[in-house]
Amino acid sequence: MSFLTYLINGLSLGSIYAIIALGYTMVYGIAKMLNFAHGDFIMVGCYIIFSVSAALSGNSVVGIIVAIILCTLLGVTTEFVAYRPLRGAASPLAVLITAIGVSYLLENIALLIYGADIKSFTSVINWEGVSFAGGQLKIQGVTIVTILVSVVILIVLQLFINKTKQGQAMLAASEDK
Known part of the structure; x- marks a missing residue:
């Protein structure tokens, strides 16, 4: 078994x-773009659920809804600020390097806010x-x-x-x- x-x-x-x-x-x-920050957007969503759930004494459903909204806004903002200006760049590596930069930025912001310790919360x-x-x-x-x-x-x-x-x-x- x-x-x-x-x-x-x-x-x-x-x-x-x-x-x-x-x-x-x-x-x-x-978009013909490798978005190395894709997993980091998922990480941001998880931390949002974690934070909202902790603030509301374990209400994960509200955390999920807030995470969907905020991650959508973060994705759209990242597209307009970081990726869109580079679409016509001479080298396609410019967008790739920017995606790596966005990935590092999101990871380090999460490290500053939450630290490197393991976080856990109750299951939805x-x-x-x-x-x-x-x-x-x-x-x-x-x-x-x-x-x-x-x-x-x-x-x-x-x-x-x-x-x-x-x-x-x-x-x-x-x-x-």
Whole structure:
């Protein structure tokens, strides 16, 4: 039964990696830019959830909503301030180096604010999960929700790209700016 447990936990972690890779792929496919700060935006979102949850005594849902809003604003601001002025630069390395700079900036700001110590907070998912085979195989609720949410995100993104006007415009821009 431990093999199945490892397999299911691997699927959960792999689904998180798939969502992150999808973000990298979309940015590179459309903008032809490697955004090395992509993971750092995720880090910022996690710290926002951590801070808001701590301030509201564990209310993670509000933290998630605030993180989505603030990370969107941070991404748009970074695009206008750091990346857009370099789109027509003579060397494509200019945007790449700027992305590395944005990555270092976000990491060091987080280090200044939160320090290097490990931070932890309670899970957003309070569901115990399910047990099979008389309790020998237990799948945690957070594992199930992670896999399901990742699948839903992948399906919704696929539908958005293929069925909406904005998605079609993104596909067209990736083919020919």
